[in-house]
Amino acid sequence: MVVAGLDTTIANVALPSIRQSLNAPVSGLQWVVDAYVLVIATLLLFAGSVADRFGRRRVFQTGLGLFSLGSLLCGLAPSLGALVAFRALQAVGGAMLNPVAMSIVATTFPEPKERARAVGTWGAVAGLGGACGPVLGGLLVSGLGWRSIFWVNVPIGLLAIGLAQRFVPESRAARARRFDxxxxxxxxxxxxxxxxxxxxxxxxxxxxxxxxxxxxxxxxxxxxxxxxxxxRAEPLVDVRVFRSPAFSGAAVIALLVLTAVGGFLFLTTLYLQEVRGYRALHAGLLTIPMAAAGAVCATVSGRVVAARGARLPLVLAGLLLTVGAGLLAGSGPSTGAGYLVLAYLLFGAGFGLAGTPMTTAALAGLPRDQAGVAGAIASTCRQTGGAIGVAVCGSLVASGVPAATAWTVLAGCGAATVPLGLLSTGRRARYSGGRSSEQAMDVAR
CATH class of the missing domain: 1.10.287 (Helix Hairpins)
Known part of the structure; x- marks a missing residue:
């Protein structure tokens, strides 16, 4: 998961260098990011069901292999089109990482409180990769060029394949769903x-x-x-689980939160390097607070969810995202570093707090035997949100709209999380969620 978290932030730091090297327009930069995110989003559900059928460790290792190969080829890409194509190949492997890792966690920790803590740790580890991404990306881009940010994934991926073989137990669903x-x-x-x-x-x-x-x-x-x-008796997407307010609320919240995060990473990179004129390393250092706060708050969120439920961290997450993005809407070419760091800390804390309650709600919406599909649905909402955030914010920039407008849109995503968090974690939502889960179990049987 360090690899997945690392790739979330490390590529964004290199966008201005890629733009200069390959003479890419803003839409080209959007495709460099979204080719990866979009392919992952479209394949996550399939990857989850494949893992349930053929073995989660096997699919996880296969994903690591494809991810490493795609990373190697990205570093060798001779043109923008080739880079986008190789990012798509990289994403095919990436689609086998997040949902399968989540399902491994879910099946290893069946007790709800233990699972909440484990999901929090899982999020913190991914956040650790995200925290390292800006600095490592800045160092690599400044010293070795943008191609090196992809090559760094290769040794990590190969090491993870070996570690998974040694330490991750194989598991699969007792009765996997048919392909759809x-x-x-x-x-x-x-x-x-x-x-x-x-x-x-x-x-x-x-x-x-x-x-x-x-x-x-x-x-x-x-x-x-x-x-x-x-x-369908065994659909790829069981739309009946969306009758649960808790599950539907978690899905929409995931979409909104990751829309805000995807837009944040895209806008921040262009702002720091093209508006402020910072080098890649300096820009990476300034974004550490966001990723670090996310990693710390993911662990805290796991403990809070285990002790008090999902409502408090979800509502607080929405408020922090709103304030963080709102502060950035007021930033300009001469905004002080302290102001930016404060905004990044608040935004990162909001993102970190949201992760565990979103994930636990998604896992609770399907039978444990279909953990791969549950994890895939949750991850699909996240990846789709990230793709939309980049697409919307990039389109606003390309249209000549002031950056403050884009930041206001992201603040609105955070604000919408607050009422959704209240509605999806109320007593009626929890009761309906339990009934939907039982009905889904009956269907699976």
Whole structure:
């Protein structure tokens, strides 16, 4: 998970260098980030079900191998198009990491309080990688160039393959679900066109046939997904679990929180290096507070969820995200470093607090025997949010809209988390969530 956390932040630090080296427009930078995030989002559900069927450790190791190969090729990419393609290959492996790791945690710690603490530790480890990413990325970009940020994943990935073989027990579902190729196709044709339309809208025009066609395809796909999956005995996406307010609330919150985080990373990188003129290392050092606060608060959140439930950390997370992004909406070319660090600390703390309650709610929405699918749904919402954040904020920048507008949008995502957190953790939501979980168990049986 250090590898996954590292790749979340290390690539963003290198975006300005990639832009200069490969003569990439803003939309090209968006695709460097979103090619990775989007492919992961579209394959997570499939990866979770494959892990439940063929073995979680085996799929986890396969993912590490593909991730390492994709990283190596990214470092050798001769053009922007090749880099985007190799980022997609890297993401195929990445799709096998997060949900499978989450399902390993869920099956290893069946007791709810222990699982909450374990998820908190899991989030802290991923946060540790995120905290190291800006500094390591800055050092590598400044000393060896942007290509080295991808090569660093290779030895870590190979080491993780060996450690997984030695220490991670193999596990699989007692009765795995059947493959659902139509459901997988509809997920791809829903998430892909939405993101592509938002990225390409400023360049082609929002009323252009291409952009309108992409939105129409996405709308048709999501309608088809709901209709077909609700009729299947063993669907890829069991839409019935979304009847649970707790599960649906966690899914929407994950989407909003990661939209804010994805937009934060994209905007911050461009602001620090292109507006403020900082070198990659200096920019990386300034973003450490965000990732470090996230890692620390993920551990705290796990303990709070285990002791008092998800409501307090979710509401506090929304407030902190709102204040952090709101402060950044007031930043400019001469804003003091202390002001920025405070905003980054608040924003990172909010992100860290949100992780564990979102994850535990998602895991509670499906039977434990389908932990891979539960983890995949939660991770899909996160990755989709990250892709949307980059796409929306990048489109606003490309359209010439003031950066304060983009930050205000991200603050709105944080603010929306507060009422959703209250609604999804109330007594009625918990009761409905328990009933939905039992019904899903009956269906699985």
């Amino acid at each position: 190729p139509l459901g997988q196709l509809l997920v791809v044709t829903f998430l892909g066109p939405v993101t592509a339309a938002v990225i390409e809208g400023p360049r082609h025009g929002w009323a252009s046939p291409l952009v309108v066609g992409l939105f129409v395809l996405a709308a048709v796909s999501v309608c088809g997904l709901v209709l077909t999956e609700s009729r």
